[in-house]
Amino acid sequence: MLDVRGLQKVYEGSGRRVEAVRDLTFTVEAGELVCLVGPSGCGKTTLLKCIGGLLTPTAGEVLLAGKRVTGPPPGMAFVFQEYGRSLFPWMRVAQNVELPLKQKSLSKERRRELVADALGSVGLADAAGAYPWQLSGGMQQRVAIARALAYEPDVLLMDEPFAAVDAQTRADLEDLVRGLWRERGITVLFVTHDIDEAVYLGERVVVLSASPTVVQETLKVDLPIERDQLTTRVAPRFAELRTHVYAQIQAAKRGVPRQPDAPEELRTDTPPPH
Amino acid sequence: MKGLNALLGAAGLAVLLALGEAVPRLGLVKAAYFPPTSRIAGAFVDELTDGAFWSALGDTLTGWALGLGTAVGAGIVVGVVVSVVPHLREATASTIEFLRPIPSVALIPLAVLLYGTELRSVLLLVVYASFWQVLIQVLYGVQDVDPVAEETARSYGLGTWARIRHVLWPTALPYVITGVRLAAAVALILAITAELVIGAPGLGARIAVAQTSQAVPEMYALIVVTGLLGLLINVGARAAERRALAWHQSVRGEVTV
Secondary structure, eight states, rough: OOEEEEEEEEEEEETTEEEEEEEEEEOOOOTTTEEEEEOOOSSHHHHHHTTTSOOOSSSEEEETEEOOOOSOOOTTEESOOOOHHSSSSSHHHHHHHHHGGGOOOOOOHHHHHHHHHHOOOOOOGTTTTSSSGGSOOOOOHHHHEEEEEOOOOEEEEOOOETTTHHHHHHHHHHHHHHHHHHHHOOOEEESSOHHHHHHHHHSSEEEEEESEEEEEEEOOOOOOSSSSSGGGGGSSHHHHHHHHHHHHHHHHTTOOOOOOOGGGGOSOOOOOOO | OOOHHHHHHHHHHHHHHHHHHHHHTTTSSOTSSSSOHHHHHHHHHHHHTEEEEEEEEHHHHHHHHHHHHHHHHHHHHHHHHHHSSTTHHHHHHHHHHHHHSSSSSGGGGHHHHTTTTTTHHHHHHHHHHHHHHHHHHHHHHHHHOOHHHHHHHTTTTOOOOHHHHIIIIIHHHHHHHHHHHHHHHHHHHHHHHHHHHHSSSSSSHHHHHHHHHOOHHHHHHHHHHHHHHHHHHHHHHHHHHHHHHHTTTHHHHHOOO
């Protein structure tokens, strides 16, 4: 579904050359939920913006369903970390959700249906007539998620969407995203700096190195498909996986290419050599 | 609290009017140049019954409204185009900074040469003065567009026109309205000035006539009318602002969730 091949992004300006992303190659299969996790400042947002067609990569390419991404593709929806700035304060909740649909040739009834359905899915059917700034942070991010759902994307890109909400809301939103992913079968690429969140949410975790970024490791999360905040997070396997990812990220920060003493059974899904 | 403020305001006004009545009557100033409040009020009532007064008021308001409308329309269009077209803002910045400080009244000789005492003379001055007020605010407003909002719009496939309409325009609107409010006040000043100096028909010209014919209370009454006009325009603009910007932080205040 989503192919990232040899992606490189170099920022140049005012005499400085910053290589944010060096060489990234990975794939997200249709219907998969993949978490990207990496040390802070490793170019996660840059990567996601390149995938979303908001930034042009310096080298390499992004393919969505076999087609090269050159601008924001119609089959992708973006959920930003800064929900307060991503939602428009001059529009009511339902109008915010509906606006992207107006760019598609849909009938008014169909648009209304999609908006009501998406708001219902995130548990905000009652808030349609409110302004975003009348809602709490968690509810605002739900609106942003509803806007993405209503757009009916093939791929949902989420850029640290829960980094700015409190821990309890965050747990609820994580379960919401997993629930929606299972219910709707959309492909999700979820960027986070939170290792527990990555392991809890993802079917696969792509660990990124420090900047200039390459893929440090790709890890299959073999936790049961049914997950919940109480039992999953205390499961021994969860602890093993998070410890492994944590070790990988620490290694990435030190610039070590791979953790040599990683247990063999965890190294199941390393990226192909390129 | 609000009632008390209104009461204090009314009391202040009453004191001012009483002083205006007492000072000339006590002989502290010459009543010929500074007639007591009651005589100005009498002249004011006389004006209201005079058809010529109403047509002068109509002329002034016509010049004000046409000039303001033109300036607002042109200011918004030019402001948005200059901001949206790449490099145009940098290319026009110095020209704008040069033209903007030229006082509109300095163009009076030009207006007279071009149009004599016609309405178009008034319009030239009004438009020139109000245009910059709107343009500058539009330019500021457009710069205020949030990059996250802009990226959101782009990621959802909104084209240039849709982004102008749904992101740029609502962001700039608070600035635009401030610009229009400032321009409305400036437009009135310039309309009266143009009539007063050039003699184009209107309240300004009527003030000049009252002055030259020694009708001092009438002159004051007309000045009061221009003051009232300014007040009405400002109150109206503020009310429109609150309606249009109900969503904006400056109007809605802090919402506690």
